[in-house]
Structure formats: C-alpha cells, structure tokens
Amino acid sequence: MGKRKLGVLVVLVLGLAVLGAGAIAVERLLKHGFSAHDEPTALEVMAARTARRLAAPERVRRLVNPLPATHENLAQGMEFWATSCAVCHGNNGSGRTTIGRNVYPKAPDMRLPATQRLSDGELYYTIMNGIRLTAMPAWGPPSAAGESDERNENLWRLVQFIRHLPQLTPEEERQMKRLNPRVPDNP
Numbered sequence: 001m002g003k004r005k006l007g008v009l010v011v012l013v014l015g016l017a018v019l020g021a022g023a024i025a026v027e028r029l030l031k032h033g034f035s036a037h038d039e040p041t042a043l044e045v046m047a048a049r050t051a052r053r054l055a056a057p058e059r060v061r062r063l064v065n066p067l068p069a070t071h072e073n074l075a076q077g078m079e080f081w082a083t084s085c086a087v088c089h090g091n092n093g094s095g096r097t098t099i100g101r102n103v104y105p106k107a108p109d110m111r112l113p114a115t116q117r118l119s120d121g122e123l124y125y126t127i128m129n130g131i132r133l134t135a136m137p138a139w140g141p142p143s144a145a146g147e148s149d150e151r152n153e154n155l156w157r158l159v160q161f162i163r164h165l166p167q168l169t170p171e172e173e174r175q176m177k178r179l180n181p182r183v184p185d186n187p
Helices: 003-032 042-055 071-089 098-102 120-129 150-167 170-179
Strands: none
Touching (some): 071 150, 120 150
16 A cells, blocks of 8 residues: 555545534533533543643743742732632642632642642742633733732742642641631532
8 A cells, every 4th residue: 555545545544533522512511411520531631631721821931939938928829729729629628619619621630740740930920810611710901921010929829828738737737727718608
C-alpha cells in the first residue's frame, strides 16, 4: 500500500473514531441530560486543565510571588481565604462543601498536586480572572497581571496561603472557622 493510500486510511479511521465518540456523547446527553451531580469525564478533565493552562499568558505563568513569605502575609491570606474562598473550597482546601460538591465541575482539592504544581503566576491569574463556565469567579479588577495595588497584594497572599494548604494545622482551621461567613443551608 502506498503512503498516500495509508494516509487516507489513517484519516478515515480517525474521522470515524471522532464521529463514534461524538455519537456516544450525544446519545449519553439525550439519555441522561446535563447535571451538576455528574463527575466530569476524563476527557472533560483533560480539556479543562488544558484550557486553564492556555488561559494564562506565558509571561504570567513565569511570575513569582513578589510578596515575602512572612507570618503576616500568610495570616492575611488565610483570613481572605476564610472569608471569600472557603464557602466553596473549604477551610482546608478540600472542596468538600455544600457548594463545592454541587457545582460543575466540582471545586478541586487545592491541596493536591494538580493545583500545587501550578506556578505562582497561574494561581494568581486564576484567582484574578476566574475560570469561564465554572463557578470560579474573578476576584481581581480587570487590569494587567502583576500590578501591586492592595487588592492584587491580597491575591498574592492567597497564592501563599494555597501553597500552605497541604500543611494546614487543626488550630489554623479553628481560627478560620471563626472567620467564615454564615451561609444559610439550602432546604
């Protein structure tokens, strides 16, 4: 078989595979619908991680947290987390909250390598700009990444706190619980 015929055959087989996967996806959608209760498929997880990675410009991915790793900065990051992030992500970063478990995709466990491997710039950019088609809101003003106004410094403090989540102590969790806003339970 010639190279041209082999190339046509490969394209044909790949095209049929894509059509087959699409048909399966449509059949599943028609049979089950969309639900926030579903776990994302492996393909959705891969697509979401790729989209998140591509969303942050290269220059932003290379940013390193400009704030010194002080107890004060960590404490302020912890306070901001407790009052603004814990309702979805939990004080400990597990994502196992009423909201975190019931959005689609689910709130990630921020302590795990999938998050901890992100660069400081990627974490900052995600906090600043949010993630479309998820429950992750944009917490920063629409301005250039890396600006050093006070609000952006709070975002950098959050990056420090996210890095600290895997080492969070029970005492820190108790401190945060006192700071958490009261959210009414859903009936």
